[in-house]
Amino acid sequence: MEKFGIMRKIAIASLLCIGLQNIFAQENFTKRDSLHGGLRFERTSYDVLHYDLNIKVNPDERFISGYNEIAFKAVEETNKIQVDLFENMKIDSIIFNSKKLPYKREFDAVFISFENPVLKNSQQKIRVYYSGNPIVAKRAPWDGGFVFSKDQNGKPWIGVAVQGTGASLWYPVKDSQSDEPDNGATIKIAVPNGLMDVSNGRFIGSQDLKNGYTRWDWEVKNPINNYDITANIGDYAHIHDHYKGLDLDYYVLSYNEEIAKKHFEEVKPMMDCFQSKFGNYPFPEDGYKLVETPYLGMEHQSAVAYGNNFKQGYKGSDLSGTGNGLLFDFITIHESGHEWFGNSITSKDVADMWIHESFTCYSETVFLECQFGIEKAMAYVNGLKKNVQNDKPVIGKYGVNNEGSGDMYYKGALMLNTIRSIINEDTKFWKVLLDYSNHFRHQIIETKDAVDFFNAETGMYLTPVFNQYLRYKNIPILQLRKNKKAVEYRWVTDEPDFEMPVEITANHKNFRLNASNKWQSTKFTVKNIKDVTVAQNRFYVEVQKL
Incomplete structure (x- = not known):
């Protein structure tokens, strides 16, 4: 293996970061942005252990009501914590030890006060009752919100996608990627009789509430980031499969059952490929699902949203312009790739979303290489160059819910392919990628964690390479x-x-x-x-x- 360069002092990189932060500080961000994206004591003083979401969805009125019970551990003694819920949603009450707690709202932040300090290391629960008409997305999944639509038979078909906008758009939550519920979540959603809700994790039962609604209960065993928690409501048919020890479940509109059975066979070679390159599927306890949605797609953990209409490519087209993008269903492959990158490995701040999207975008190339060989794969990833804008840095501003440039997808994938060429030894590259995925499995990380890992495992000082592609708009x-x-x-x-x-x-x-x-x-x-x-x-x- 050919090495290059010499190790530089970390201080240089630190000074560079400070300079970049000063540049970013010139952008205009609001108090609302900092309340959403920042990590003040009211957030860091507690660690979420479990969410128990229990709500009713009224499709005709586009109205939801119910509660989220938040189990948490006090990291520090505190008499106030921050929970988040969009200001257009009403808080009916917050219950702690059978008593109502006082709270104050500032934009989407809810500051909850306790009569007596919550002691360090103690475990507590609060239950937030709420209701309202959640924001309706205009163009999901690119803007956050609910999608209220009808299927071909005129039956309600509803989904929700909130990445970037925030999970607090529809339920009370600690709306930060820095904290996932250690013990997973329970999701109970009541919908009109004749419809089904499909959420994350395993189905644990349904109950006729005798009021025209049936509640569908799901349970997630693994930690889950808050924007991944989801609801999918429709007239669904269930297809079950089992492949090499992993449950594969597909929920599609009833009239699409037969086409889905054939189309989703692609999942099996995908699992073979991704598990060989990225490690075992990260959430076997919760299973793997594809759920048909009225919007294009989203990486909802163990309930991947699928809306590509059973077509090859991206809505039937090829993002690379090479023809090779039509050899696979983009939504199945890309959104499933997020199970490893984004769901298993999650960025602490949305400014570092390249940790999700760059690796996942490259997973498309990885799948092509597994199935069709390296020539088609390399043609595909190079074809993505036409989609790169090089308009602003890939990394956004920290602490203000700012994602940075959409170049985190294609430019990020091309950066990883460049690093593969720098390493210049595919056996080693694949080992580094596999070890990266396994090392940070089920962890929340920052850019520095990823870069330090690649430096250590390759024996190369790659920090300047990552910096140039991620922290500046220009390529070398x-x-x-x-x-x-x-x-x-x-x-x-x-x-x-x-x-x-x-x-x-x-x-x-x-x-x-x-x-x-x-x-x-x-x-x-x-x-x-x-x-x-x-x-x-x-x-x-x-x-x-x-």
């Missing part, structure tokens, strides 16, 4: 020029002291150059600098020939 520029005796080369980057190898072809031979920000010379020359080609299919870089 490789400048080439010719002098009388050699070809000269260097990187032009925003990141200081940048080093990264790159491969070129000259005089019908391949060369690997360990380039830096300083001009260096090769031991060969060429007749014309235009005769030098750069392996841009393996390294996502810009090339300037001077």
